[in-house]
Amino acid sequence: MPENDSADSCQWRVTVYKELVRRVNNLFSSFLSDYCCNCQQVINRLPEAQDESFDLVEGVYPGCCHRGAGDIFRLEGEPSERSHLVPEIIDGLQLERKLLTQGFAADGCGGTYVLRRHRDNTLNKGAHCQYFTDKGCSLGVLKGPLCINFICPPMRSDLMQVCAGKNLELVGPEHDFLYIYRSLAIISYDHREKVMQEMANLKQRVADFSNCCRQFLAEKNSSSLYEYFNQ
Ligand code: SF4
Ligand code: SF4
Numbered sequence: 001m002p003e004n005d006s007a008d009s010c011q012w013r014v015t016v017y018k019e020l021v022r023r024v025n026n027l028f029s030s031f032l033s034d035y036c037c038n039c040q041q042v043i044n045r046l047p048e049a050q051d052e053s054f055d056l057v058e059g060v061y062p063g064c065c066h067r068g069a070g071d072i073f074r075l076e077g078e079p080s081e082r083s084h085l086v087p088e089i090i091d092g093l094q095l096e097r098k099l100l101t102q103g104f105a106a107d108g109c110g111g112t113y114v115l116r117r118h119r120d121n122t123l124n125k126g127a128h129c130q131y132f133t134d135k136g137c138s139l140g141v142l143k144g145p146l147c148i149n150f151i152c153p154p155m156r157s158d159l160m161q162v163c164a165g166k167n168l169e170l171v172g173p174e175h176d177f178l179y180i181y182r183s184l185a186i187i188s189y190d191h192r193e194k195v196m197q198e199m200a201n202l203k204q205r206v207a208d209f210s211n212c213c214r215q216f217l218a219e220k221n222s223s224s225l226y227e228y229f230n231q
Contacts, residue, residue, distance in 0.1 A: 010088035014096075016187050016195055017089050018141040023206050024148040024180065025141065031213045034226040035155050039063040041230055045154040051119060059113030060134050064150055067110070067127040070139065072146045075181040075188075077173070085145055086188035097142050101131065109133050149180045158229040162216045163209070170209050178205055 028036075035042050040061060043049055073085040084090075101109065110130035116123055131139045137147070151159070159171050172179045179202075186198040213225060222228040 010086070011092065012192070013086065013089050013187055013195070014092035016199060017085075017093070017184070020180070020183060020187065020199065020202060021141045021143055021148055023203065024178070025143070027206055027210060028148075030210065031225055032151070032155065034224055035152075035230075036063050038226060038230070042152065042154050042226075045230075046152075053118045054115040054124070055118070057114045057116050057123065059111055060128070060132075062113055062126060062128050062132070064147075064152070065129040065132040065137065067129055069146060070129045070131045070137075070144050073144055075145060075185050076149075076175040077181055078185045082185040082189050085184060089188060093142050093144070097131075097139065100140075100142060101138065109138060145181060145184055149177050151177050154229075158225060161229075162225065163212050166212050166215070167208060170205060170212060178202075178209060 040054075040056070044053060073090050075083055075085065110128050110132055112125055112127050114123055114125050129137075131137055137143060139147075156171065156174070156177075160168065163170050171177065176182060183198050183202045187195050190198070217223065217225065217228070220228055
C-alpha cells in the first residue's frame, strides 16, 4: 500500500486512474482508432509481415486484444518496487469490471477467431481478451495500463513524423507512449499533491500531442492520420 494511505483511502487513486484513461481513450478516438479498425493493413507494413501474413477465416480479427492482455498491470521501465499498478487500484478496477461485465457472457464477449497463414496454409485458432466484443473493448475507463499505452511500430513511426519539428519528445520512449506508465507509477505510489501535479502534466501532454496531430492534419490537408500514412 502506498505511504500514508489506508485501505479505504485508495479510492481517490482509482478515480484519478479512470480520469487518466478517459483522456487517453479520447485521444485514441480522435486520432488513432482507425488504425486499430484497420489493424491487418497496419500490421502488413511490418517487414516480418511479408513471411507471416494471415487471412481471417473465422470470427473477428483480434488486433492487440488477445486473451489475458486486459489483465496485465505491469508498468514498463519503472523500478521494481513500482513496476506494477498498486494492488489497491487493481482491486478497485477488478471490482468495477465485475459489476460492469455481469451478463456480458450472453453478449458474446471474449470469443475465438481463426487465421490462415499464407505461406503454409495452416489454420491458427486464438482467443480474444475476455473484455473484447465485435464492437471493440467493453471496458471504457476500466482498461488496464497495457491497453492505453501500447502502440505498434507502424503507428509509432507515423506519430514520430507527426511530432517531428514540433515536439518529438511528446511521443515518449519506445516502451512508454506519452509517458503513461510513468504517470501511472506516480498515481499508484506518490502522495496526493504529486499525483495532482502529474495529472496536470499529463493533461498538458495530451493537449500538446492533440495539437500536433491537428496541425499536421491541417498542413497535409487530410482528415485522418491513418488515411494519410496508409493510403
Ligand atoms: S495498436 Fe497497432 S497492432 Fe494494435 S490493434 Fe492498433 S493497429 Fe493493430
Ligand atoms: S481490455 Fe479492452 S483494449 Fe484491453 S485487450 Fe481487452 S478488449 Fe482489448
